Amino acid sequence: MGKYIKIKTAAVVLTGLAWMSLHAAAQTCTPTTPDMLGPFYKEGAPVRSSVGAGYVLTGTVRSSADCNPVSNAKIEFWLVGPNGQYDDEHRATLYSGNNGEYKFESNIPKPYSGRPPHIHVMVMAEGFSHLITQHYPEEGVKSASWDLVLIPSAQKY
Numbered sequence: 001m002g003k004y005i006k007i008k009t010a011a012v013v014l015t016g017l018a019w020m021s022l023h024a025a026a027q028t029c030t031p032t033t034p035d036m037l038g039p040f041y042k043e044g045a046p047v048r049s050s051v052g053a054g055y056v057l058t059g060t061v062r063s064s065a066d067c068n069p070v071s072n073a074k075i076e077f078w079l080v081g082p083n084g085q086y087d088d089e090h091r092a093t094l095y096s097g098n099n100g101e102y103k104f105e106s107n108i109p110k111p112y113s114g115r116p117p118h119i120h121v122m123v124m125a126e127g128f129s130h131l132i133t134q135h136y137p138e139e140g141v142k143s144a145s146w147d148l149v150l151i152p153s154a155q156k157y
């Protein structure tokens with residue numbers, strides 16, 4: 001009888017631990033690391049999901065609080081074109097979809113001013129802090145999946 005109780009207790013404890021670890025894993029997402037704005041941001045980029053071809057960035061906008069998708073987030077992208085210069089042809093605004101998803105297509109960014117190739121990203125969504133960051137494509141890679149994880153803004157009292 002004592003042995004049965006021990007096994008049963010162990011099973012209950014293990015089930016509890018498994019549930020807690022699953023629950024904890026599903027509960028929060030690490031916020032996307034902010035990065036420099038840089039000098040080339042311009043407001044009012046046209047709404048479009050493509051400014052070129054060769055590189056496809058996809059992902060989901062999420063809340064760091066619970067990992068839930070954030071729909072209708074405003075995402076702005078800007079990067080150097082194939083000539084290695086920033087210009088208005090390589091800026092875009094798009095909005096995350098109903099499941100927080102986004103897809104942005106561009107040329108493969110070139111190195112600029114001694115910096116590794118990168119795509120600038122700014123994300124704004126109601127109820128969340130603004131995120132300014134950069135995406136760094138891996139060399140030789142033509143697509144990437146990259147979630148944009150936002151921090152809920154401070155509660156108002």
Ligand SMILES: [Fe+2]
Nearest residue numbers: 038112118120
């Ligand atoms: Fe840049």
